Amino acid sequence: MQRVMIIGQPGSGKSTLAREVGEIAHLPVFHMDHIHWQPGWVERSPDEKDVLCSQIHSMDRWVFEGGHRRSWPERLARADTVIWLDMPVTLRLWRVTRRTLRYNGRSRPDLPPDCPERLNAEFYGFIWRTRTSGREKCAALFDMTREDQARHHFTSAKAVRGYLHALRYVARRGNLGISHR
DSSP: EEOOOEEEEEESSSSHHHHHHHHHHHHHEEEEHHHHHEETTTEEOHHHHHHHHHHHTTTSSEEEEEOOOOGGGHHHHHOSSSEEEEHHHHHHHHHHHHHHHHHSSSOOOOOOTTBBBBBOHHHHHHHHHHTHHHHHHHHHHHTTTOSSSSSEEOHHHHHHHHHHHHHHHHHHTTTTTOOOO
């Protein structure tokens, strides 16, 4: 487990899982929102995002969560582990609401500075409109994983907690190729 790709739709728990996996496996964590957005909610061009994603993909070790589908083939080619968080839309909408209220007026840890969290009807609409198409795109990518890649498809928070518990257990025993901590 050296290069972990985490995919899922907004509110599925990608950022939280990435931080936890990174901590357990002692891997650097990269959030697509840091690449997608510049301070002040300024969106980068697709070409700029491609370059930044490629720089991360070329590294030996990473946990990389998030979208920018243009970069998925390259990321998938380098990943040794692929995790798909496939959560129900109702849970995702609740999580987005909860994090918005928690960070209201401030930037979340997975966002650049000066990107304060706020209620955004357009974002909720996007989540609702893409609930099927976004899932289909994640499923298509997940189906492209190779036999030599570890693949995990989680459809509940309970399954994610179980995975993290097992990962901590394996890490404590030294079976992730990292020192005991």
